Amino acid sequence: MQLVVARIGRAHGIKGEVTVEVRTDEPELRLGPGAVLATDPATAGPLTIETGRVHSGRLLLRFEGVRDRTGAEALRNTLLIAEVDPDEQPEDEDEYYDHQLIDLDVVTEDGQHVGRITEISHLPTQDLFVVERPDGSEVFVPFVEQIVTGIDLEEQRAVIDPPPGLIDDRGAEDEFADDHGADHGAEQGADHGVSSRDEA
CATH class of the missing domain: 2.30.30.240 (PRC-barrel domain)
Known part of the structure; x- marks a missing residue:
């Protein structure tokens, strides 16, 4: 099962970081370092998260192989998609x-x-x-x-x-x-x- 977990926004700085609009209540699980995400459009991915940090209330991610602002800007508006086991349950019972x-x-x-x-x-x-x-x-x-x-x-x-x-x-x-x-x-x-x- 595929779920859209984020949308890539603007590039941040000159070293390949991007802002992301989070669309999951479990960002620490879905958007942590090492996560491999499919993309829409598919030609942009798959993308592997290398680092993540919060800056001024926004999540910033850097992906493997994206090292400059040009590469980061090319990903703008790309949707990040996670594979979820249909039988998986959220941790909170509610x-x-x-x-x-x-x-x-x-x-x-x-x-x-x-x-x-x-x-x-x-x-x-x-x-x-x-x-x-x-x-x-x-x-x-x-x-x-x-x-x-x-x-x-x-x-x-x-x-x-x-x-x-x-x-x-x-x-x-x-x-x-x-x-x-x-x-x-x-x-x-x-x-x-x-x-x-x-x-x-």
């Missing part, structure tokens, strides 16, 4: 890889079928399930422990305890979508890899 959550059935605690998770939207404040209902409409479910009370990967389902209006009031749902629509759209195509069930 974290899941996005591919583990996609296609889970969503049901309420009293057994009402809500729909199927089609996407995970990673907003700045929390993660959000995009749930497709049987009629084709979408419900947005915040991935917080007060609402998502259980994830059962064996049964392939997520159990929720929705507050009033979240799934049974279209007006409230449309208002929620309007409030978050811009962020939701901005996340299309970005795969952070790990979703966390946070406290609200």
